[in-house]
Amino acid sequence: MALLLPACASLESAKAPDANIKGLKSFYVAQEAGDDHAIDKLIAGRLTGLGYSASCGEAPQPASRVDAIITYQDRWMWDITMYMIKLDVQLHDGESGAVIARAQSMRPSLQRKSPEAMVQEVLGEILK
Amino acid sequence: MKIAINNKPVLAALFLAALLVGGCASGSKPDAMVAQIVAPVHKVDGDVSIAVSGGKETSKMGASQISNDAFAQALRDSIQKAGLFSSVAADGARYRLTAFIGKVDQPTFGFSFTVKMEVSYALKDTKSGSTVWTKDINSEHTATAGQAFAGVERLRLANEGAARENIRQALTELGALTL
Numbered sequence: 271m272a273l274l275l276p277a278c279a280s281l282e283s284a285k286a287p288d289a290n291i292k293g294l295k296s297f298y299v300a301q302e303a304g305d306d307h308a309i310d311k312l313i314a315g316r317l318t319g320l321g322y323s324a325s326c327g328e329a330p331q332p333a334s335r336v337d338a339i340i341t342y343q344d345r346w347m348w349d350i351t352m353y354m355i356k357l358d359v360q361l362h363d364g365e366s367g368a369v370i371a372r373a374q375s376m377r378p379s380l381q382r383k384s385p386e387a388m389v390q391e392v393l394g395e396i397l398k
Numbered sequence: 399m400k401i402a403i404n405n406k407p408v409l410a411a412l413f414l415a416a417l418l419v420g421g422c423a424s425g426s427k428p429d430a431m432v433a434q435i436v437a438p439v440h441k442v443d444g445d446v447s448i449a450v451s452g453g454k455e456t457s458k459m460g461a462s463q464i465s466n467d468a469f470a471q472a473l474r475d476s477i478q479k480a481g482l483f484s485s486v487a488a489d490g491a492r493y494r495l496t497a498f499i500g501k502v503d504q505p506t507f508g509f510s511f512t513v514k515m516e517v518s519y520a521l522k523d524t525k526s527g528s529t530v531w532t533k534d535i536n537s538e539h540t541a542t543a544g545q546a547f548a549g550v551e552r553l554r555l556a557n558e559g560a561a562r563e564n565i566r567q568a569l570t571e572l573g574a575l576t577l
Contacts, residue, residue: 286498286518287449360500366532369500369518372452 279381283373283395291361291371291397296323298332298364299340309344312389313359320393336364349379357388359396371396423550425456426464430558431472433566435480439573444492446483448474452499452517461504462554464515464561473497476565482572493530493577494522497568500534502560504553511549512540513556517564521572533571537564 285291297317301310310326317324325332332339338361345356355378361371373396375388383391450473453466473495474486483493501516515538521531539559546552 284452284498284500286520287451287496288494288520288522289498363532366520366529367534368520368532369498369516369534372500 280376281391281395285371289370294337296336297338297340298336299326300330301326301328302342307385309342312385313340316389316393338362338364353382354385354388357392359392361396422458423456423460423462424554425462426468426554426557428468428471431561433476433562433569435566435569435573437570437573439480439482440576441481442483442577445485445487446493446495447487447489447491448495450497462550462557464557469561473565476569480569492524494524496520509543510540511552511556512538513560514538515560515564519568530577531575535564535567537567539563
């Protein structure tokens with residue numbers, strides 16, 4: 271069965287038709303329910319490091335208007351130690367809430383990276 | 399010549415292989431994704447153009463996927479069939495309907511394949527430049543081994559069913575709009 275399971279790392283993304291990703295300046299990262307790895311803070315921190323205005327929180331909506339809202343799903347596995355196997359990120363239009371872009375990084379055990387590195391590669395992909 | 403296989407593990411492995419492989423994958427077909435709506439519609443006075451992204455092409459050795467072109471064709475045919483807009487234009491229409499295939503969750507094995515799909519739709523009035531409707535629509539469809547024994551075929555049927563249901567829900571919402 272191990273031979274049948276995919277063992278390659280992958281990074282993929284897609285954008286909605288007409289989505290203007292380059293024009294986004296401010297973001298709010300909505301914390302995923304049950305996230306005990308503080309991935310929302312990693313995403314907001316990385317965005318701030320890239321020069322964007324970013325905040326995060328437990329509320330699904332920000333207190334003040336932003337250009338885009340980010341949602342995510344992190345999936346973890348055990349192999350000697352816990353590691354993040356998959357990170358899905360969705361970018362929603364700040365006004366309508368519609369999904370305008372998504373990106374996904376998949377890293378099985380042998381190609382594992384730190385959560386910080388996976389956040390970095392997914393944001394690099396979705397914002398390019 | 400009669401060949402008998404009495405080895406149960408071998409039989410099980412062959413059965414599993416048939417479930418998993420069962421031939422080359424083919425992409426979802428537009429005809430099979432065309433939706434029909436039964437609710438009465440408010441016909442929009444104006445033509446519409448359609449753009450789709452987020453879909454994937456199918457590789458022969460990979461899983462069956464839904465391509466942008468196939469989904470756009472199904473959406474176009476469904477709109478024409480329902481008579482929602484005066485016509486569907488290639489470009490430069492009064493309205494622009496975009497569909498972003500955000501997620502397609504597919505199983506890797508099993509007797510019944512359930513595909514879950516999420517598509518974000520937006521309808522823009524190109525005259526005013528405003529977005530008049532947006533909706534994230536989730537749908538799913540299960541294809542059973544009775545419908546198709548080969549896994550690749552079963553996955554295609556599940557994809558097509560999820561897409562058809564998604565388009566049906568989108569058209570039902572669009573049909574209730576008064577623009």
